[in-house]
Amino acid sequence: MQGILLISHGPLAQAMLKTAEIFFGTDQPQLQALSLSSQETAEDYRRRLQEAVSQLDRGQGVVILADLMGGTPCTQTAFLDQDQITVITGMNLGMVMECLALRQGATIDPQALQDSACQGIVNYTQQLRQRREGAVQRKRRGHEPF
Secondary structure, three states: OOOOEEEOOOOOHHHHHHHHHHHHHHOOOOEEEEEEOOOOOHHHHHHHHHHHHHOOOOOEEEEEEEOOOHHHHHHHHHHHHOOEEEEEEEHHHHHHHHHHHHHOOOOOOOHHHHHHHHHHOHHHHHHHHHHHHHHHHHHHOOOOOO
């Protein structure tokens, strides 16, 4: 099983983890969150990051979900053994949940995870407007709205 590490500035990673536990339970193996505090140096964070990856990797590597491309949590992953990790940026709750779901099936396909995360970003208000417009048009033609 691949490990999963959520990394962020401030408490975002812990909040993502706690929220994902609502859906997947609190007994998820090889899952951690690691946040960078405002008092911490990049080097201190890097040491904690290396330790977390060592704890999570049991031979199948670690998928790291980072909050922000180019931020300190993300850039410090460049110092890790790149053969054992996959880093995906732009972490959001949908991505975390998809990562956990993919891992239950087998291994985490990074491209499938990225595709799923991108598909989860939609303008919901626009979708609702389009549905309403479609319902009004069907009603005008004598069809019942959904």
